[in-house]
Amino acid sequence: MSESGQHRFYRGHRSKSFYPQDVNELVELRARSRTFDGAYGRSAIANLGYALTILRLFDRRFFKIGILYTALAGILFILAYFRQRHSRHDFADRNRNPAAYQNAIKTVGQTGKRIFGRPFVTAGWIVALLSVVVFAVEICLLVLIFNL
Numbered sequence: 001m002s003e004s005g006q007h008r009f010y011r012g013h014r015s016k017s018f019y020p021q022d023v024n025e026l027v028e029l030r031a032r033s034r035t036f037d038g039a040y041g042r043s044a045i046a047n048l049g050y051a052l053t054i055l056r057l058f059d060r061r062f063f064k065i066g067i068l069y070t071a072l073a074g075i076l077f078i079l080a081y082f083r084q085r086h087s088r089h090d091f092a093d094r095n096r097n098p099a100a101y102q103n104a105i106k107t108v109g110q111t112g113k114r115i116f117g118r119p120f121v122t123a124g125w126i127v128a129l130l131s132v133v134v135f136a137v138e139i140c141l142l143v144l145i146f147n148l
Helices: 023-057 060-087 124-146
Strands: none
Touching (some): 060 124
16 A cells, blocks of 8 residues: 555644644644544533442442443543544645635635644444433333333
8 A cells, every 4th residue: 555545644744743833722732632622522521420429429239220330431532532532634635726725615714724633524324323322221221220
């Protein structure tokens, strides 16, 4: 496989040697990471904390509910990893073609401003999988509560 197929380049540099051009690009990178990638990780940590609370404070009848939330936290951590991989290459050279994004709907704050990377695209299959997982966990939770 060619080197361009194995690695993504950022202004001609590999991702490990990429540095933002200025403060505005750094702020944009951090904001995307915090908003789009961090949300999954924070949700996983919150579920893990909730699971630990259930496991430590309640009696053995609630043990399965705590394990269910622990499993949800683990799945959320895995999905957070895949979501982070999805948006890692937003600033890659292959996405620097502004003509490809002519049809992107710009919000009021984006008009006439610098384009940092490809426009935000919802991680469709990750969102769909997350919806299915949370729905299944909620059904299991209802079954466990009714069986108490």
